[in-house]
Amino acid sequence: MPEKTGKFNFPYDPKKVEHEIYTRWEKSGFFNPDNLPQRHTEPYSIVLPPPNVTGTLHMGHAAMLAIEDILIRFERMRGKRTLWLPGTDHAAIATQSKVEEILSKKEKTTRHALGREAFLKRVNEFAQESHDTIVSQVKKMGSSVDWSREAYTLDEARHHAVYVAFKKMYDAGLISQGKRIVNWDPKGQTVISDDEIIYMEEKAKFYYFTYGPFTIGTARPETKFADKYVVIHPDDVRYAEYEHGQTLEVEWINGPITATVIKDASVNPEFGTGAMTITPWHSAVDFEMAERHGLKGERIIDTYGKLLPIAGEFTGMKIKDAREKIVEKLAAKGLLVKADENYVHNVATAERTGAVIEPQVMKQWFVAVTKEFTIPYSEIPGILSGSRTTLKDIMRKAVESGATRIMPERFEKVYFHWIDNLRDWCISRQIWFGHRIPVWYRGNEIYCDVIPPEGEGWEQDPDTLDTWFSSGLWTFSTLGWPEHTKDLVAYHPTAVLETGYDILFFWVARMVLMSGFHLGTVPFKNVYLHGLVRDEKGRKMSKSLGNIIDPVDMIEKYGADATRLSLIIGAAPGNDTKLSEERVRGYKHFANKIWNIARFVLENGASADNVITQEEDKKLIEEFDAVARRTTAHIEAFRLDLAADALYHFVWHRFADILIEESKPILRGDDANAKHSRRAALFALLVGSLKLLHPFMPFITEEIYAGISLPDKKLLMIEEWPAKQT
């Protein structure tokens, strides 16, 4: 009877072993590439997309951690000097609004009541708590990140990098202050960028008013007080009798005004009556039109969404309340022609606060994306060192040239399309949590530098930077830039940036911009975009739907390995994944299967002492080698889903169901040679399978491997990958 190896007699219990295994890995020091054995030479790096310190990790984060850990563990076993650099993101506006929400709900107070300093203390406390939770969750997933290099977008080193970056771009003339029309969030009391806007479909009333000889259409009567320009298309025959620049006396909301006729080709003659009035201060399109013709605009709405004194009797009213009243007044004056009740349009809302965006003309800081500058050094194909270029050009060429490859490829088109429509990036925010803008004022003097100016009377700009400004530097600020560090030389550009397709523009493009400008290189060679993790019905997971599956719950119940596999198999790059608890449970079964394979093989006396002598056993090894090569090819092609699926199939339905079953009679038979050889084959298959499975299921494979006796055995995480070439 075969000897019983006690350890394998019990069902596999991930909960018992996972924490201990992670500690073993951490203690080994091998997460840090500096400690890897000599065979690990060629650097390979991934920076972890830093989770926001706004709370806890969700399944999307878990998928990200699983994918990146697979790539890192795979390359580490292949002998690369792997660095996976972790960190967290202060997430400026997201974190600030979260804390403000807590303050208003639980303590009935506001940030203004607390004051800047006290409020920031609260935010930092909150951020610290979130950080600690996130770190523990990252560990639970088995992520082999180098904690010794952990970074935070708001820590000292990153703060320095942000200031240096700002200063350099300021000096190059790419960052400047400008009075332009911006997206004002009246609830958040800050400006936000174009990308932070969500358009919501809304049914509204569309009014037609008499405006002198014209009938004009509008959905926003409350902005019309200062409308002194009536715009028509130059070729519109209905209005041919009116000249561009002609003035007319018209009766309007608060009495007669002088209106000027403007002819502009951007007017759509098909829409409404083909005649409109414009409000340059509160509409981006109107603002541009006004700029074209040198028209004056007036401010009508304040930063709280209330009407200014220009509104006369309506002064101080909220725009929503004022709307009906103004229509009533116009109707009373006989100027209302009709109202269309079924007008559907898209209204811009703020991503964070949900408030309706009120365009305003304000002085803000911008990054110029189409302004030419001389790039001192460039490795980006198509952009020569010392040549004139633009940030937009850098972003385009980086991907166009193939220096950065986006997967799946279809997102490259999306990326180009976005770049073509890109406007200057507004980077100042009127919030407190974040990197304060490194600019100081004294009277008419302005000073920009990494260190504050000397002398009396200087006031620092109260605004902070868009969170994506600091995350744009992430691939190199984490490696010690602006210092010319060893890490920076070895690990930049990084190998892969793996993230959700939803932040392609926010983040990926900004990193390309920043790395291109500051280093003259791309930030990463590959962009791997994963999909969203949805529930089993394909809905987004959300609190209100109550369909959130918590990764920590799944790990507690089924183990990290099963959780990882459920997020990998069936998840092609860029495609959304549907996850259900059933699936996770299914992969727990698979973990148990692996456990029992090991138990069978080891209990039947297989060990490193056996030698393969039989022809059919050699064939088994060949079969395994083919599986190893196929797995390797899939991972190299970033098809982790296919790699994992192929392994799952081989291990369960080939190794367990067929090879082991066929081995039983041999192992119980009388042919000593056959028995010996088959033991060797099963042993080789077991050890090989553990290696192939390790990147996907690191815990159980490491645990089984620990129970096997082998000469020169190391931790499985640094053992050699079975397939040398594909």
Next chain:
RNA sequence: GGGCACAUAGCUCAGUGGUAGAGCGUCUCGUUGACAUCGAGAAGGCCAGAGGUUCGAUACCUCUUGUGCCCACCA
């Protein structure tokens, strides 16, 4: 308005120029020595529709329909 995808077994999805695969589910049978967190087997698909290219198309091209997403936004 512009663009990008997707449509394959009940469900979730692979796939390839040579008339289809997996997992889960369903059904039947089996099994006290690796594992019931199991095994063997079965049923189940005009590969969305139409046309074209080809000796041959689920796969390549065009159109149609349906679904999802992104961008822009017209007062």
